[in-house]
Amino acid sequence: MRELLSYLHEPELVARFQRRCGLFLVRDPHHGPQRKREHAADEPRAQRNGRWDHQDKNSNYEIQQNGCAVNFEVRNRFLHVxxxxxxxxxxxxxxxxxxxxxxxxxxxxxxxxxxxxxxxxxxxxxxxxxxxxxxxxxxxxxxxxxxxxxxxxxxxxxxxxxxxxxxxxxxxxxxxxxxxxxxxxxxxxxxxxxxxxxxxxxxxxxxxxxxxxxxxxxxxxxxxxxxxxxxxxxxxxxxxxxxxxxxxxxxxxxxxxxxxxxxxxxxxxxxxxxxxxxxxxxxxxxxxxxxxxxxxxxxxxxxxxxxxxxxxxxxxxxxxxxxxxxxxxxxxxxxxxxxxxxxxxxxxxxxxxxxxxxxxxxxxxxxxxxxxxxxxxxxxxxxxxxxxxxx
Incomplete structure (x- = not known):
């Protein structure tokens, strides 16, 4: 039972659901400007000169969390809304x-x-x-x-x-x-x-x-x-x-x-x-x-x-x-x-x-x-x- 409760409380389970719905974290706010990719094989973008290329149907957003900028990508606008x-x-x-x-x-x-x-x-x-x-x-x-x-x-x-x-x-x-x-x-x-x-x-x-x-x-x-x-x-x-x-x-x-x-x-x-x-x-x-x-x-x-x-x-x-x-x-x-x-x-x-x-x-x-x-x-x-x- 304890193992089941621990599994249900895992952040990765939530992150997996987000990715299934088209929501991806594209930068780790705890490592300054260095971007951390989540499942790079699923990530089609490339960062060019410190800026994101917006020439596709996906959208990048930024929110402030604990004083840090957190970038995330939305690939399914319907589910997002x-x-x-x-x-x-x-x-x-x-x-x-x-x-x-x-x-x-x-x-x-x-x-x-x-x-x-x-x-x-x-x-x-x-x-x-x-x-x-x-x-x-x-x-x-x-x-x-x-x-x-x-x-x-x-x-x-x-x-x-x-x-x-x-x-x-x-x-x-x-x-x-x-x-x-x-x-x-x-x-x-x-x-x-x-x-x-x-x-x-x-x-x-x-x-x-x-x-x-x-x-x-x-x-x-x-x-x-x-x-x-x-x-x-x-x-x-x-x-x-x-x-x-x-x-x-x-x-x-x-x-x-x-x-x-x-x-x-x-x-x-x-x-x-x-x-x-x-x-x-x-x-x-x-x-x-x-x-x-x-x-x-x-x-x-x-x-x-x-x-x-x-x-x-x-x-x-x-x-x-x-x-x-x-x-x-x-x-x-x-x-x-x-x-x-x-x-x-x-x-x-x-x-x-x-x-x-x-x-x-x-x-x-x-x-x-x-x-x-x-x-x-x-x-x-x-x-x-x-x-x-x-x-």
Whole structure:
């Protein structure tokens, strides 16, 4: 078993997958200007006077990693774009657009379930990374396309965890809300989660062991919590203790996040998730007390998906545009005000590049900012759509 785990964690396994998909490392950043060829027999180029000859269909790119320039070659543009788009499904820009879109244009019930499960899965994954402290694949031989998160530890892959959780939470929850063919839903869930998992290998940010562990841990969380989803829904919407839990538990988890001997983005990212989740949790409780959520699909449940018409596309696009503007505006306003207050409280200069990394500043500003985003999304945005005639 140990030999199998060691094999699945090998960087060369990831590098082999990258090369099969047309992604090649063409220079070793640890040896200055001297270029290291990966599988020279497969490399058709020649370096001429220190510059690459571009007279073929392949493309060379350069990224900065640990202060060094790393060159890599893309030989399959389709797979390159496909996996980069798939990897983006696990970043903040996706969460702040896709999850609210489900709330605005599909069903508030599904969005609430998704946010709850996404939060649990991501928190478990982030904490496990910083407790286990298993490194990411090394470069070389791997090409790393996301150097921003290279300081984070690798196991488990939270991209694989959240892709699995989101896809299958929708699949398990949607039949009671929306009329659809389950087989098609299963195919879509498997396809999307698989693409995200494979993208973590292609971008060189996780080993095969990281990805498989992420999928298995997410599946374990889903299967163990599934029998209690209805009970959690009732508590969240009806209990008088629900708002207190929605604020203080995420805040406590943010402040008690494991400390590392170096700065990592995991604490800030986890606080972001917990803050947004806490805002949505409280917001859905308030929304329920005000008379219940406004269902974009109507009150007849399970509902038929509306036909795709020019009018529905326009209204959906208008809702998305206005909603995203509202969330981004809230994010920018609260972030600016909270940072200004914290810098003043702790007598920190705004020009200090490390100020935002301090726990006493990073945790409260991120938590308050994204809690405000969650509150605006779950309470105000749909009501604004009603006033504008878009819902």
């Amino acid at each position: 496909l996996f980069l788009v798939s990897a983006a499904l696990g970043h903040e820009v996706f969460y702040i657009t896709c999850l609210p879109f489900i709330h605005w244009s599909l069903d508030t019930f599904l969005c609430r379930r998704l946010v709850n499960m996404w939060t649990v899965v991501m928190y478990v994954g982030q904490v496990m990374k910083d407790v286990l402290k298993l490194p990411r694949p090394t470069s070389p031989p791997v090409v790393k396309l996301e150097p921003r998160v290279d300081a984070e530890y690798g196991l488990p892959s939270t991209h694989a965890m959240d892709a699995t959780a989101i896809s299958f939470t929708v699949l398990l929850s949607a039949p009671s809300r929306i009329q659809f063919q389950f087989e098609w839903g299963l195919l879509i869930a498997v396809t999307l989660s698989s693409l995200v998992c494979l993208s973590r290998l292609y971008t060189g940010m996780h080993s095969v062991l990281d990805v498989l562990s992420g999928v298995l841990i997410s599946a374990l969380i889903l299967s163990s919590t599934y029998p209690y989803w209805e009970s959690i829904d009732r508590f969240q919407l009806s209990s008088s203790f629900s708002p207190l839990l929605g604020v203080f538990l995420p805040l406590l988890l943010s402040y008690s996040y494991p400390q590392l001997d170096h700065y990592s983005t995991t604490r800030g990212d986890t606080t972001t998730i917990l803050g947004a989740s806490g805002g949505c949790w409280v917001g859905y409780w308030v929304d329920h007390q005000l008379g219940g959520p406004l269902h974009p699909l109507g009150e007849k449940i399970p509902a038929r998906l509306p036909p795709l018409t020019l009018n529905s596309v326009f209204r959906g696009g208008a809702r998305s545009l206005l909603g995203i503007v509202a969330l981004l505006g809230t994010r920018q306003l609260v972030k600016t005000l909270s940072l200004k207050a914290l810098f003043s409280c702790y007598s920190v200069e705004k020009s200090d590049p490390n100020a935002r990394r301090r726990r006493e500043i990073e945790v409260p500003y991120k938590f308050v900012t994204y809690m405000a985003v969650g509150l605006v999304n779950s309470i105000l945005v749909n009501r604004g759509f009603v006033l504008l005639g878009l819902l």
